[in-house]
Amino acid sequence: MWLRLLIILGSLSLFPVPAAARDLVLLLHSESNPSAWTQDVATGLTAELNDSADVRQIFLQARSMDEDAFDDVFERLSQELAGVTPLAVVANGETAFAFARKYGDDLFPGAAVIFCSMGRPDTRVLTQSGNCTGIPMEFDLKGSVDLIFSMCPGINLVVAIADASHSATPLMEDVRLAMQQYTDRAQIMFPGFEPGDDNGLDVKTLAETLSSVPSSGAVLFLGFAEDREGNPVSDEELSGLFRSHGTSPIFVVRDAWPDSGVLGGWMISGRTIGRDAARLVTRIGQGEAVQEMLPEPTRPELRFDGTALTRFGLKAPPGAEITNQPVRHVVDESALPVSGLAWVFGLAALVALLYGIRRYRA
Template sequence: MPLPGTLLLALLLILAVHPAAQASAEKRVLLLHSYHAGMKWVERIHQTARHELQALQPEALVYTEYMDTKRVPFSPAYEQLLLNFLKAKYKETPIDLVLISDNNAFDFMRRHGDTLFPGAPVVFCGINFFTDALLDGHPNYTGVIEIFDARSTLEAALAIHPETRHVYVINDYLPSGRIVTEDTRQQLKGAFPGVAVEYAAALTMTGLERRLKALPAHSLLLLGAFFRDADEVFYSSEEVVQRITAATDAPLYGQLDTHFGLGIIGGMLIDGRSQGALAGRIAVEILNGRDAADIPIIRSGANSFMFDRVPMDRYGIDPALLPLGSIQINQNTAILTPREQEWLREHASIRLAPNPDAPPIEFFHETGTYRGLAADFIALLEKKLGVQFQIQRPANWTEAVAMARERSIDLWAAASPTPRHGEFMLFTQPLIETPTVIIARSEARDRVGMQDLTGKRLTVVADSPAHEQILNNHPGDGLLATPDIGSALRKVSLGEADYLVADLATASYRIEREGITNLKVVGESPYRHRWSLAVRKDWPVLRDILAKGLRMITEAERRAIMDKWVRFATTDQPWWQLTRQQQIALGGAMALTLFRKQWDGLLPTPTTNGVEASEWELN
């Protein structure tokens, strides 16, 4: 009896989704790599190619084989073994497409592909020294070629190191290494007058190290393809870079991303990820029905300028010298030398004593937590350096100074360098710079200078930079030192002192928070507060470690800290006419400008004539 139309349709739908019915529609893809699993170059190609296949052709079955020809010589005997193995393994498994990486797999497939996988199109990537003649007789081959761009890399390196007079080019003497060397000769011939170019001979690793140690001054290294030395000993990319950088202080540039992140500064690198991704997309087009012969070979665009901030920091390289659009890694990481790492292991406890009453720079919240601009920088440094500081709370700044002098603490987070403090502390570059101002009661006259304070009752925060500067430059004046900024402000407000000399940021913040209404800024002193990290003088290694950490703090991170404590909108007005609210924002704006100048080497932000002030709101 004929089946009803609806039942027949349902059966057809069931068959359509049944695995047995789907089997004929499944596509089988073989990824054939010239080298071994775990090699960074191979893994980058493999991961990105497979990602493209799975994302755009999720039903495809993917097989993977590694020829291992970096560690095993690609001899005729070994090639025959590979052929026999693949023939036996895939005898009953038809392959719809082969995606190959690097020249040995490319040559292998050109010789044996029709036997192993008849009719299967081939997509290649990572192919060196490609010519169209290599595809004669292989119309179903297409892919991405690999170009060593020694000239672009060296142009960038010489712009960064203009003092260079000698370039040492390193490749091995495997077939691929010899070809890279010859190609480099052609690219560099006559390109850089005044710079001698030397090509490494066929050396053992020990011989290479001896030559590196004997290089002349102002040398630079260009690393291409080096995997096996003259003794036929295989070396991983990690070992190659480590042995080279240990043997010489000459800056090392490269051409392969397999060396990237291991110690080379950078260069115009052949990017395995780009190679794999482009090859994967081509493979998907073919699986979707496009003829391989209609897909043009990708001959450019898979190389990128890439640089590593860790070796850049070692050589003091300004990121502004990098080619436009360069990719940078490790911008947010401080990498320490073995000596610095050992020092931190030996000094697991580093004690920090903040100024307990210097808001918004640093202070202790009523809950007992350490807070403020400096506290946020300390928290960032802990993350970037992998350390944890032990916070100890002094009664006041005078006690914090005494603790540092007695070596019962090791670090200040925000202190301004002075001759007295310099006797027992070392200072980093400033975090923040703020002006020092003169504060009086509201009825006092405007525009007072330090020369007008002779014979007046002055107050300062004890052991502050203003205290030391007044003692040194205005001896004999009646000077009352108070333990903290709040006490100093109250003495002026209550008429116990005529003037306070203090930094603008902490004074304005405290005035606003305590609601003191009878004080105003009447003048500016020539002194400035340069808030810096300070470490005990017998620990210079810690100062160097902290300086590295500070250089790794990004502009976005610094701006976020400023925005956390002060929000402001600019308005042009002379500073002495500002309200208390505007004065603290001025201090914040000046600090933010200094951030940019101190750490990143950025140009100062252009300003209009006069001082930019701000309406602000404390968070």
């Protein structure tokens, strides 16, 4: 009997035990297509989870935030997500968060919703959203303004660029307050939001604004996710505008346009946001109640583009991270002695030739 039991146990050990199914996290992007920002958020999220959960990315591909556009996306995702039961949904951006709030109970019932890549929502919105928490972006706009005048002390104009979204209004107000101590040195302008020019910007006027900033000015780019008609503007389109029309240092508050010519500054990184979201997912997976998780902001880091620093002759403050260092052309000095010797031998040959001709004539 014991022998039979040992044989049975031994045979069972030959068959591998199936691994427990890992939790699923949906990363819902507001954008229609991948970008440097969405890639950074996904990279940070995946790396911090460290294979403890699977991550599936979904791009909304919504034309706008109106009801009809959302309904079309809902119909598409109803088929794609049939039978899918995620642990959490990371809503990357305002559009994704609005969509998750409206359709979450139908598409992913019971899943926690984590908002990111956006400002802090109204308390009432969070209360009505139920199983929801998040990581709001918290910009250091006073630090950004101080940084501009620290690095560019000779400027007399700051051009602050924003879109017409409701989230841009408090940002512009914070910039106005931060500029009060510099009004004796420089003027602040908000193109599209000035008396007589208060209709906002579209892509064309944004390009014209960037190219018209004088060398004595600097740009503080607060964000431009949509034009004045409410049409979405992609990060790729903005990168192209920065490359083709940026004539002055462009300070940004979000690290979303690498290698586009923007200078940098106090920026929030997509990878940092992804890592912060992953930590919330881990806590949710460990059984912590989502309603008890207070939104904790993602804070900016001081980072600059090395090529842009060189282009404008600027120096980064101590401790700042420098990316995209300019390529330095190194001269191969080992070739110099060879060319030098060639000149010496050539000169010696010429002297010898002249000496020989002189003796021959003599």
